[in-house]
Amino acid sequence: AQKVTQAQTEISVVEKEDVTLDCVYETRDTTYYLFWYKQPPSGELVFLIRRNSFDEQNEISGRYSWNFQKSTSSFNFTITASQVVDSAVYFCALSEGWDYNKLIFGAGTRLAVHP
Amino acid sequence: EAGVTQFPSHSVIEKGQTVTLRCDPISGHDNLYWYRRVMGKEIKFLLHFVKESKQDESGMPNNRFLAERTGGTYSTLKVQPAELEDSGVYFCASSLGTALAKNIQYFGAGTRLSVL
Numbered sequence: 066a067q068k069v070t071q072a073q074t075e076i077s078v079v080e081k082e083d084v085t086l087d088c089v090y091e092t093r094d095t096t097y098y099l100f101w102y103k104q105p106p107s108g109e110l111v112f113l114i115r116r117n118s119f120d121e122q123n124e125i126s127g128r129y130s131w132n133f134q135k136s137t138s139s140f141n142f143t144i145t146a147s148q149v150v151d152s153a154v155y156f157c158a159l160s161e162g163w164d165y166n167k168l169i170f171g172a173g174t175r176l177a178v179h180p
Numbered sequence: 181e182a183g184v185t186q187f188p189s190h191s192v193i194e195k196g197q198t199v200t201l202r203c204d205p206i207s208g209h210d211n212l213y214w215y216r217r218v219m220g221k222e223i224k225f226l227l228h229f230v231k232e233s234k235q236d237e238s239g240m241p242n243n244r245f246l247a248e249r250t251g252g253t254y255s256t257l258k259v260q261p262a263e264l265e266d267s268g269v270y271f272c273a274s275s276l277g278t279a280l281a282k283n284i285q286y287f288g289a290g291t292r293l294s295v296l
Binding site for chain 2: 069098102107108109110111112115156160166167168169170171172173
């Protein structure tokens, strides 16, 4: 069965702290994609990253970095030197197969960054 | 380029009434998806259109929900009659239909539906 677990419901940090959001997934497919989306207070889901199951390279984009480990079925997201503007709900999602299939979401992690 | 737009942003109706939600995808996107998030739970898939055809409607909860995408442009999701458990946020997403586009789904801000 496919499933995405984000065990951290809420995280609260002070500005400039580093924070890691955890994501663990379950799938029987060997081909799949993993995503992270950000939902700011305005409500829309903003795409952050997509990673396919054959690419375990970690990725860094500015203050954001992602650690994909198939051995532990995890796709964790780290924000370095957090800022107040990072406050949002972050969703991890899974899509199976090569086709344009549905996204299976985790419950989301609400991140609050305080000045 | 305009993003995915959804109307209305918020709808409050009484149990038994009908509500129609609308989604305008990004221009040129063949794939259109509906999802919803019921209070405190995960965002769940409802259905997927490729142009005007329903590709996957496995997530539609029951026959009170009807989705259409006439002409392969905008889509509507009608709930008739609405029940209390239909309350939540309904999201629409769209993606290009090419391998190069990598199936990145772009989401709208959602419609918050409150059934009283």
